[in-house]
Amino acid sequence: GIQVEQSPPDLILQEGANxxxxxxxxxxxxxxxxxxxxxxxxxxxxxxIPSGTKQNGRLSATTVATERYSLLYISSSQTTDSGVYFxxxxxxxxxxxxxxxxxxxxxxxx
Amino acid sequence: xxxxxxxxxHLVRRRGQExxxxxxxxxxxxxxxxxxxxxxxxxxxxxxxxxxxxIDESGMPKERFxxxxxxxxxxxxxxxxxxxxxxxxxxxxSSTQRDRTFGSGTRLTVV
Numbered sequence: 001g002i003q004v005e006q007s008p009p010d011l012i013l014q015e016g017a018n019x020x021x022x023x024x025x026x027x028x029x030x031x032x033x034x035x036x037x038x039x040x041x042x043x044x045x046x047x048x049i050p051s052g053t054k055q056n057g058r059l060s061a062t063t064v065a066t067e068r069y070s071l072l073y074i075s076s077s078q079t080t081d082s083g084v085y086f087x088x089x090x091x092x093x094x095x096x097x098x099x100x101x102x103x104x105x106x107x108x109x110x
Numbered sequence: 111x112x113x114x115x116x117x118x119x120h121l122v123r124r125r126g127q128e129x130x131x132x133x134x135x136x137x138x139x140x141x142x143x144x145x146x147x148x149x150x151x152x153x154x155x156x157x158x159x160x161x162x163x164x165i166d167e168s169g170m171p172k173e174r175f176x177x178x179x180x181x182x183x184x185x186x187x188x189x190x191x192x193x194x195x196x197x198x199x200x201x202x203x204s205s206t207q208r209d210r211t212f213g214s215g216t217r218l219t220v221v
Contacts, residue, residue, distance in 0.1 A: 033209055041199060041215055043153075048209035086152060096143070096166050097155035098203075098210060 002027045002091055006101035013077050013108050021072040021104045023087030031090035032063050033098070034072050038083045046072070046085075077108045114139075114204050114213035115184075122219045129189040129196070131216045135204030142185045143210060144170075144177060147199040159185060192220045 003026040013019055023032070034046040047054050047061040049070065054061055058077075063070040074081055084105050088098040115134040123129050135142050140160055145153040155169040159179035170177065174192075179185040189196055197220045203210040 031209065035212070041217065043201060043212040043215070045209065045211055088153075096141075096158040097169065098143070098145075098153075099155070100145075100152035102152045 002029070002089060002099050004087060004089055004099050004101035006085075006087055006104050008104060009102065010105045011107070013106070015077060015079060015108055015110050017077050017108075018073070018075045019077060019106070021074070021085050021087075021106075023070040023072070023101055025068050025070075025087075025089050027091060028065065028068070029089040030092050031098075032070055033088050033090075034061055034070070035086040035088065036081075036083050037086060037103070043086075074106075077106075079108045079110055082106055082108050114202055114211050116200075116202050116213035116216050118216060119214065120217050120219070122221060123192050124221055125193060126191050129192050129218055131187040131189075131200050131202075131218070132184045133187070133202030133204075133213060134184040135202075136211055139204035139206055139211075141205045142179050143203045143205070144185075144187050145201045145203065145212075147201060147215070149198070153201060156187075189218075192218070194220050196220050 005024045007022045036044045049061045049063045051065040058075045060073045084103040086103045088100045142159045144156040147153045157170045157177045158166040174190045176188045199215045201215045203212045
């Protein structure tokens with residue numbers, strides 16, 4: 001099946017810093033989503049981005065489908081950004097499942 | 111729109127008991143997916159259902175686990191004779207054809 005690798009596995013920032021999270025995938029995909037799992041365990045849908053660039057406030061994401069990677073940018077980080085960021089991909093020929101990466105654990109210190 | 115609703119949020123069961131986890135999809139969504147998240151890991155696909163049909167159960171253990179999505183009512187993930195290794199967060203997602211929206215999960219603890 002398709003492999004999804006996220007980097008870095010852990011990231012510690014000071015409030016106000018910027019960061020880039022990376023997601024590499026092993027095959028072409030029909031769908032890619034970024035999620036934020038907050039410290040309470042809730043899974044928040046950040047972006048649906050199979051290709052191109054999207055922005056939502058301090059967050060933006062870019063997927064380069066031909067090179068099989070996606071980037072999530074967090075600018076002016078806040079303590080509430082802490083949690084785990086997951087990338088998940090969907091490939092029609094692999095059935096209906098989303099395949100998740102192992103996540104990036106982000107800690108933003110005040 | 112209340113989003114994807116899962117209950118209970120937390121469930122504690124003794125070894126050998128049954129666990130029933132419920133998921134109500136978003137209004138208008140007819141596709142339901144169940145995922146399991148073991149501690150410190152990503153989410154792993156278990157099963158995909160549409161109303162009254164199991165479409166893909168390739169990620170679900172063959173024994174003790176079952177899922178249904180009846181014509182009326184929520185989708186149910188049922189775990190019989192739970193063991194400590196079943197302790198995990200179980201997430202449900204629903205969709206139309208595109209992106210998935212996840213519920214807040216049920217955290218199952220087997221003692």
